[in-house]
Amino acid sequence: MKIxxxxxxxxxxxxxxxxxxxxxxxxPEAARAVAEGIGSPVVLKAQVHAGGRGKGGGIRLAxxxxxxxxxxxxxxxxxxxxxxxxxxxxTVRKLLVxxxxxxxxxxxxxxxxxxxxxxxxxxxSTEGGVEIEKVAxxxxxxxxxxxxxxxxxxxxxxxxxxxxxxxxxxETYKQGLKFIAGLYRAFEGADASLAEINPLVITRAGxxxxxxxxxxxxxxxxFRHPDILAMRxxxxxxxxxxxxxxxxxxxxxxxxxxxxxxxxAGLAMATMDIIKYAGGRPANFLxxxxxxxxxxxxxxxxxxxxxxDVKAALIxxxxxxxxxxxxxxxxxxAAREMRTKIPVVVRLEGTNVDLGKKILAxxxxxxxxxxxxxxxxxxxxxxxx
Amino acid sequence: xSILVDNGTRVVIQGITGGEGTFHxxxxxxxxxxxxxxxxxxxxxxxxxxxxxxxxxAEAVRAEGADASAIFVPPSAxxxxxxxxxxxxxxxxxxxxxxxxxxxxxxVKAFLRGRASSLIGPNTPGIISPxxxxxxxxxxxxxxxxxxxxxxxxxTLTYEAVEQVTKQxxxxxxxxxxxxxxxxxxxxxxxxKLFRDDPDTEAVIMIGEIGGTAEExxxxxIRREFPKxxxxxxxxQTAPPGRRMGHAGAIIAGGKGTAAEKMESLRAAxxxxxxxxxxxxxxxxxxxx
Numbered sequence: 001m002k003i004x005x006x007x008x009x010x011x012x013x014x015x016x017x018x019x020x021x022x023x024x025x026x027x028p029e030a031a032r033a034v035a036e037g038i039g040s041p042v043v044l045k046a047q048v049h050a051g052g053r054g055k056g057g058g059i060r061l062a063x064x065x066x067x068x069x070x071x072x073x074x075x076x077x078x079x080x081x082x083x084x085x086x087x088x089x090x091t092v093r094k095l096l097v098x099x100x101x102x103x104x105x106x107x108x109x110x111x112x113x114x115x116x117x118x119x120x121x122x123x124x125s126t127e128g129g130v131e132i133e134k135v136a137x138x139x140x141x142x143x144x145x146x147x148x149x150x151x152x153x154x155x156x157x158x159x160x161x162x163x164x165x166x167x168x169x170x171e172t173y174k175q176g177l178k179f180i181a182g183l184y185r186a187f188e189g190a191d192a193s194l195a196e197i198n199p200l201v202i203t204r205a206g207x208x209x210x211x212x213x214x215x216x217x218x219x220x221x222x223f224r225h226p227d228i229l230a231m232r233x234x235x236x237x238x239x240x241x242x243x244x245x246x247x248x249x250x251x252x253x254x255x256x257x258x259x260x261x262x263x264x265a266g267l268a269m270a271t272m273d274i275i276k277y278a279g280g281r282p283a284n285f286l287x288x289x290x291x292x293x294x295x296x297x298x299x300x301x302x303x304x305x306x307x308x309d310v311k312a313a314l315i316x317x318x319x320x321x322x323x324x325x326x327x328x329x330x331x332x333x334a335a336r337e338m339r340t341k342i343p344v345v346v347r348l349e350g351t352n353v354d355l356g357k358k359i360l361a362x363x364x365x366x367x368x369x370x371x372x373x374x375x376x377x378x379x380x381x382x383x384x385x
Numbered sequence: 386x387s388i389l390v391d392n393g394t395r396v397v398i399q400g401i402t403g404g405e406g407t408f409h410x411x412x413x414x415x416x417x418x419x420x421x422x423x424x425x426x427x428x429x430x431x432x433x434x435x436x437x438x439x440x441x442x443a444e445a446v447r448a449e450g451a452d453a454s455a456i457f458v459p460p461s462a463x464x465x466x467x468x469x470x471x472x473x474x475x476x477x478x479x480x481x482x483x484x485x486x487x488x489x490x491x492x493v494k495a496f497l498r499g500r501a502s503s504l505i506g507p508n509t510p511g512i513i514s515p516x517x518x519x520x521x522x523x524x525x526x527x528x529x530x531x532x533x534x535x536x537x538x539x540x541t542l543t544y545e546a547v548e549q550v551t552k553q554x555x556x557x558x559x560x561x562x563x564x565x566x567x568x569x570x571x572x573x574x575x576x577x578k579l580f581r582d583d584p585d586t587e588a589v590i591m592i593g594e595i596g597g598t599a600e601e602x603x604x605x606x607i608r609r610e611f612p613k614x615x616x617x618x619x620x621x622q623t624a625p626p627g628r629r630m631g632h633a634g635a636i637i638a639g640g641k642g643t644a645a646e647k648m649e650s651l652r653a654a655x656x657x658x659x660x661x662x663x664x665x666x667x668x669x670x671x672x673x674x
Contacts, residue, residue, distance in 0.1 A: 265631025266539020
């Protein structure tokens with residue numbers, strides 16, 4: 001799950017990571033009030049789930065509270081387009097208003113799960129404020145890594161090594177150690193999959209501060225973090241994806257016109273692939289999962305066809321735990337209720353396949369049956385064209 | 386022949402009294418798997434589905450000689466269940482549970498280091514040596530005994546491959562789902578080694594998906610040390626970057642882990658790569674002719 005910068009900073013703050021003074025504002029007046037409280041020039045930062053905000057006008061400076069209010073008026077409600085939002089952009093609803101800091105140096109510090117070593121790795125670099133992937137590709141010697149022992153957590157010497165390699169000295173070094181340790185504890189405590197401070201700044205006064213912060217949470221761990229789950233911002237997600245998540249369906253909207261509904265993530269991806277292979281474009285990824293109920297199937301079908309871009313649908317089920325008759329009943333129910341007009345191609349295989357096919361055939365609805373994935377994909381693509 | 390499990394394997398079911406545990410234990414028993422015990426804490430002493438239930442895995446191992454386990458416990462307790470099985474000396478641990486936090490799995494993997502247990506999963510359909518032993522949730526009837534080994538990160542896509550292999554007139558020596566999570570137990574390379582050393586496995590089908598670099602590492606191993614024919618398929622050729630496609634492990638991050646990169650690595654290693662998921666069986670036939 002993605003969370004906003006201000007939410008990430010709140011989490012970091014509770015672990016002793018130093019963050020700029022500031023607060024969230026949803027109105028120009030509130031932005032002014034926050035700026036007054038800070039009492040020095042501020043920076044206003046659009047809170048959307050996307051990077052590259054600065055280039056799109058989503059980060060602006062204000063010298064006075066009056067200016068902060070004016071800037072906020074321009075920013076709230078604006079559509080912010082960055083390289084990560086897609087062409088349609090994202091509507092700005094909230095601003096983070098923070099003290100503007102004079103940075104002496106910009107560094108990078110991040111923690112991520114490394115699959116290859118099966119450990120959390122903490123990475124530091126003297127090259128902050130730019131994309132770390134770019135640094136990794138061009139100047140890999142400027143990235144310092146420490147692999148965290150899973151049962152011990154980050155060890156003292158590891159934090160010291162990183163702090164020295166970042167060139168921290170004196171009081172700044174002491175703050176840096178606290179910062180590094182705090183970031184790791186926040187990563188582990190929040191069950192993050194990524195916790196990134198880019199840039200981490202050393203101010204002219206020598207303080208170590210998280211100027212920006214990004215934390216992604218492991219979805220599998222949300223059951224033990226109700227406080228973080230409450231940070232979910234539905235406004236940042238596509239409405240159909242929000243609807244799908246209510247029924248524990250994995251749905252990702254894509255830009256094609258062939259809707260698909262499949263059981264199992266791998267088969268769902270393969271179904272998208274074979275649609276493309278047959279000359280079509282998938283409109284979505286939709287995995288109904290293993291423990292699906294008839295109602296969830298009906299809802300999946302409803303969500304699938306309520307996407308205006310969908311011109312035909314392919315249902316591809318390989319019954320294992322999921323029984324084909326249950327899927328068939330759910331689909332028939334939803335198709336009747338919605339009076340679906342688009343062509344629907346159904347490929348059933350596995351547990352109770354004959355019963356499932358019978359239910360579809362006897363429904364009186366115009367489903368097209370298909371044998372095998374190839375035939376199913378070709379039929380649905382033919383129906384669109 | 387087969388790898389890891391066969392008709393001598395004695396299975397304990399962790400979470401046997403739960404809904405899923407009960408349902409799938411029955412399916413495994415029907416298939417002929419030797420389920421010798423169950424474990425549900427505080428329910429020790431009862432009998433369920435004809436087998437004795439114990440409080441701990443260690444007791445099940447001691448009393449019934451269990452050497453493999455299947456785990457059907459909720460995500461919050463599954464990491465602990467894996468470690469309990471390893472501590473009891475269970476040789477093959479199959480964790481079906483989906484949704485275990487990644488940081489828990491990192492601890493589990495560290496715990497398993499230096500122990501003799503092999504972990505399959507989590508978030509896996511399990512392992513099956515057709516006609517001998519099924520530990521998992523896959524539909525039994527689509528399988529047939531034979532000489533093709535299957536390794537896959539997916540569930541239902543594995544069934545698809547199995548069915549195509551069976552329809553082509555081949556069968557499977559063993560089919561293993563390694564699991565769809567970022568951190569899993571046995572991965573491609575460990576399993577390829579087992580298939581290499583199994584005289585009755587003639588060829589291997591390897592089904593991967595976007596995310597991570599496990600397929601690239603496997604390709605490197607195949608090029609250097611795997612003499613048998615390999616057929617590969619990578620799901621997610623049309624997946625956009627940055628979006629989790631169902632499996633926690635299936636996400637293209639920082640431009641890494643795309644299907645195109647993985648397919649290219651496999652091809653360069655001499656793997657017969659099927660472009661379409663419908664061509665896995667026919668690609669195998671060509672590879673073996």
